[in-house]
Amino acid sequence: MSSVPVAVVTGSNKGIGFAIVRALCKQFPGDVYLTARDPGRGQEAVSKLQEEGLRALFHQLDIDDLQSIRALRDFLKEKYGGLNVLVNNAGIAFKEVHDTTPFAVQAEVTLKTNFFGTRNVCTELLPLVKPYGRVVNVSSMVSSSALGGCSQELQQKFRSNTITEDELVELMTKFVEDTKKGVHEKEGWPNTAYGVSKIGVTVLSRIQARMLNEKRKGDHILLNACCPGWVRTDMAGPKATKSPDEGAETPVYLALLPSDADGPHGQFLSNKTVRTW
Secondary structure, eight states: OOOSOEEEESSOSSHHHHHHHHHHHHHOSSEEEEEESSHHHHHHHHHHHHHTTOOOEEEEOOTTOHHHHHHHHHHHHHHHSSEEEEEEOOOOOOOTTTOOSOHHHHHHHHHIIIIIIHHHHHHHHGGGEEEEEEEEEEOOTHHHHHHHTSOHHHHHHHHOSSOOHHHHHHHHHHHHHHHHHTOTTTTTOOSOHHHHHHHHHHHHHHHHHHHHHHHOGGGOOEEEEEEOOSBOSTTTOTTOSBOHHHHTHHHHHHHTOOTTOOOOOSOEEETTEEEOO
16 A cells, blocks of 8 residues: 555546646645546546646546446555545536526536535545545635525525535535426525535535534544636636636645644635635
8 A cells, every 4th residue: 555645636637627736746745646537538638747747647537426436435545545635626517698508407417516426525535534634625706606696594504504414415405406396596596506506515615624623623634615716717718817727726725735734624715815604
């Protein structure tokens, strides 16, 4: 078993994920895994980094596929005895304004990956995170604006310091069901599937940090959610203000928090700054 530290970035063959891997290859003192659903695209991305003189390793990962998540889990357990840095970057977005896909379909597909897929990765991989490990869940400022678009009742639930993971899952499931019935606005939801999926990611991060405090207090693991900003990727388009490398700055900052840091933990950050939730 290797004693080398190991970092994994989900959804990292392009865009912000790729930029995060590139930065970690330069700064993280261990093995960095680039993951992608498609092995061909993943290997291609690894070769691209090789041309820059950087060494990343590849492992297949489709966060919509539990078998794929578990295969990665078993590999990390066997080869490294765990994991030091996990960056949950994988996510999707419809072009909400211009997309003709029915909203209920957008809701189901978006939450399946962005919330439920991310949660499954956490369920399988968080137990592997070693003492002084760092976990970064890539969320979005859209989660804040979407929160503001929720009814007071929903806002209270999502801001609660005692909400459980089961309750959060119930709410995320309810959103998808409400969109199918065409009652989501009446039920107090905002009109953004991506926004709601990222509320889920931000709140999940708060819950996970609380659980780590309760169950693994002495392990000094720091877990946070962050917004990379508006970044020029396939997802956000060419008009966005930040380059992928600039978008990677906050996730990388959180992934590399020094071992003597006792925070941030359970926070939501953008531009390396803690934001009020």
